[in-house]
Amino acid sequence: MALSFTPTSAKFAVLQISTKRSHLVVMKCELNERNSSEKKLEIGSPIIVIEAPKLLKTAASVPCLRANAGLVNPGDVGRIVSRKPKDVWAVRLSIGTYLMDAKYFKPLELDG
Known part of the structure; x- marks a missing residue:
């Protein structure tokens, strides 16, 4: 062959x-x-939420899935904690650490 x-x-x-x-x-x-924005994402990178997910999954050792009742909103800022399979990231926000798909956020560009 x-x-x-x-x-x-x-x-x-x-x-x-x-x-x-x-x-x-x-x-x-x-x-x-690969997306050009994906190349910029690494552990510790600041991100900004661009679309609120309908469901939230906690990044705890025993994850909990719950409806997003205004906990995460567009404009919220957080940091990447770790990378998970299938373009899912653990993101630390002010209200806790959640697993989020990359389509819900983008890298925050800081002017400095």
């Missing part, structure tokens, strides 16, 4: 597989591109 990988652009590539019986399979695969 012969295998070749040909990048065609920044987003797509063509993977060609041929076997002894001359079968040819062509697939397009989308390559993952």
Whole structure:
């Protein structure tokens, strides 16, 4: 079996597989591109909430899931505590530490 990988652009590539019986399979695969804002996020980075999540999950050893009844609002500022799988971050806010998806906040750019 012969295998070749040909990048065609920044987003797509063509993977060609041929076997002894001359079968040819062509697939397009989308390559993952990281967000420019994700590169700026690291432990200790300040963040600002841009959208209030509907549910909040605490970052305790025994997590608790609860509805966001005005606890976290857009404009709240916090710090990254740790990174979890699937673009989830532990964020320390003034009311506690919560697990939040990266779509709910962005890095806070401090002028200094």
